[in-house]
Amino acid sequence: MKFEVLTIFPEVIECxxxxxxxxxxxxxxxxxxxxxxxxxxxxxxxxxxDDYPYGGGAGMVMQIxxxxxxxxxxxxxxxxxxxxxxxxQGRRFSQRIAKEFYKEEKTLTLICGRYEGIDERIKxxxxxxxSIGDYVLSGGELAALVIIDSVVRLIPGALGDELSxxxxxxxxxFLDYPHYTRPEEFEGMRVPDILLSGDHKKxxxxxxxxxxxxxxxxxxxxxxxxxxxxxxxxxELCSEINK
Ligand SMILES: O=C(NCc1ccc(CNCc2ncc[nH]2)cc1)c1csc2nc[nH]c(=O)c12
Numbered sequence: 001m002k003f004e005v006l007t008i009f010p011e012v013i014e015c016x017x018x019x020x021x022x023x024x025x026x027x028x029x030x031x032x033x034x035x036x037x038x039x040x041x042x043x044x045x046x047x048x049x050d051d052y053p054y055g056g057g058a059g060m061v062m063q064i065x066x067x068x069x070x071x072x073x074x075x076x077x078x079x080x081x082x083x084x085x086x087x088x089q090g091r092r093f094s095q096r097i098a099k100e101f102y103k104e105e106k107t108l109t110l111i112c113g114r115y116e117g118i119d120e121r122i123k124x125x126x127x128x129x130x131s132i133g134d135y136v137l138s139g140g141e142l143a144a145l146v147i148i149d150s151v152v153r154l155i156p157g158a159l160g161d162e163l164s165x166x167x168x169x170x171x172x173x174f175l176d177y178p179h180y181t182r183p184e185e186f187e188g189m190r191v192p193d194i195l196l197s198g199d200h201k202k203x204x205x206x207x208x209x210x211x212x213x214x215x216x217x218x219x220x221x222x223x224x225x226x227x228x229x230x231x232x233x234x235x236e237l238c239s240e241i242n243k
Contacts, residue, residue, distance in 0.1 A: 001155055002107040003033045004081075005144050006070050008049055008114060010035040012141045022149055025158040033148060041069035050115050059116035067111060067118065071125050074109065083109045083127045084147070086140030087117060090129035093143070097130070098150040110147060112140030173222055175214040177207040209233050 005013050013035045017026055025031050039047040043065070050060040075081065082104060091097070101108055111118070111126065123129075132143040152158050180191045194206045212234050215222050226234065 001031045001102065001105070001151065003031065003148050003151075004074055004107060004109045005033065005035045005112065005141075005148075006038055006067060006110070007035065007112040007139075007141055007144070008038045009112075009139070009141055010037045013144065016145050017148070021159060022152050025152050025155065028157065030155050030158050031148075031152045036070050036074065038066045038070060041066045041073065043069075053116065057116075061116055062113055062118040064119040064121045067122055068125065071109070080106050081109045082106045083111065083125060085111045085113070085118070085122060085126040085129045086131075086143040086147075087113060087129050088131050088136065090131035092134075093130050093132045093147065093150075095150065098147070098154060101147070102151050102154040108147070108151070110140070110144040112144050114139040174211045175219055175222070177210040177214070205233075209237060213237055 053061045
């Protein structure tokens with residue numbers, strides 16, 4: 001899986017990609033990220049990337065030329081790409097979209113805007129517009145990293161033990177269960193005895209129940225088309241809560 005990022009802050013992207021799961025995946029050659037500094041595709045002495053908006057108004061707008069020059073340079077290898085514009089106006093990103101991008105197996109070219117956004121004519125060179133949520137960021141770089149991180153995790157071999165990819169309970173549609181590790185007691189707070197019991201069947205049941213508890217509390221919208229077993233656990237949970 002290949003990614004390309006167009007940004008005026010390449011260091012922001014590069015420093016994140018040195019660490020953790022994504023860093024290791026890149027080192028293993030499981031994925032590849034090329035970061036392009038937009039200013040390298042300007043033609044003026046001041047390496048200008050923005051200008052005043054036609055029609056007036058506050059803020060600056062990013063010019064189309066540097067993006068166009070960069071895309072023309074990148075596309076000259078003729079390899080098929082999916083060009084994604086990161087913007088607050090985009091389709092809301094999700095695990096489902098991450099899987100879609102992974103399955104397409106095309107190089108993902110991620111365009112990051114700053115200021116008030118990019119000249120609208122960029123849309124002529126864009127396949128998809130993606131937002132990562134309903135909050136205002138200062139640019140597209142964090143969104144580009146969110147996409148890279150979530151898609152790289154889907155590549156076989158990217159995660160240490162394959163299990164944790166499968167185990168991602170979000171993949172199973174619920175929020176996660178609580179996690180504990182040593183010490184057994186901390187500031188008077190003990191690890192639930194069930195987790196020390198070694199009874200794997202009971203532990204699995206406890207984890208499913210706690211995942212449902214968390215989901216009911218924080219994301220009831222995820223509680224749809226439950227299996228009969230899950231429904232039974234949820235009912236048990238509700239009767240406990242309503243005691
Ligand atoms: O480039 C991004 N943000 C920079 C940015 C922020 C605010 C404005 C100005 N908007 C004025 C307005 N809004 C509604 C009506 N008028 C433009 C550009 C970005 C990329 S993906 C993403 N996902 C979630 N949030 C984000 O901000 C982003």
